[in-house]
Amino acid sequence: MEGLRSGGPSPPQVVVDGRLMQTFQRSFLQVQSLLDQNRLLINEINQNHESKIPDNLGRNVGLIRELNNNIRRVVDLYADLSSKFMEPPSYPSLEHSWLENSGHKRYRPS
Numbered sequence: 001m002e003g004l005r006s007g008g009p010s011p012p013q014v015v016v017d018g019r020l021m022q023t024f025q026r027s028f029l030q031v032q033s034l035l036d037q038n039r040l041l042i043n044e045i046n047q048n049h050e051s052k053i054p055d056n057l058g059r060n061v062g063l064i065r066e067l068n069n070n071i072r073r074v075v076d077l078y079a080d081l082s083s084k085f086m087e088p089p090s091y092p093s094l095e096h097s098w099l100e101n102s103g104h105k106r107y108r109p110s
Helices: 018-051 054-086 092-102
Strands: none
Touching: 018 054
16 A cells, blocks of 8 residues: 555554443434434424425424434433543542652642
């Protein structure tokens, strides 16, 4: 393959907490489920609109509200995922052991 060198630097390794991965997977499954529901809602809304039947057009009001609520939930899920992704990882046991083994003491103001 052109442009690739053997023995070059390897890509950085990313360590991901298992709980964080479970949160991502669960959130993405929820998002996918909501998007699937939205697709069905949009299809039904379009059919009702094309039918021009007054009862169907009236039903669209509720369907559009449901669609809007689903969109809000998707936005909230993505916002939550984004904030979780931006949180710095916490390694309390590593910090604690480093402080003990390094001879450093935490500064405590008097």
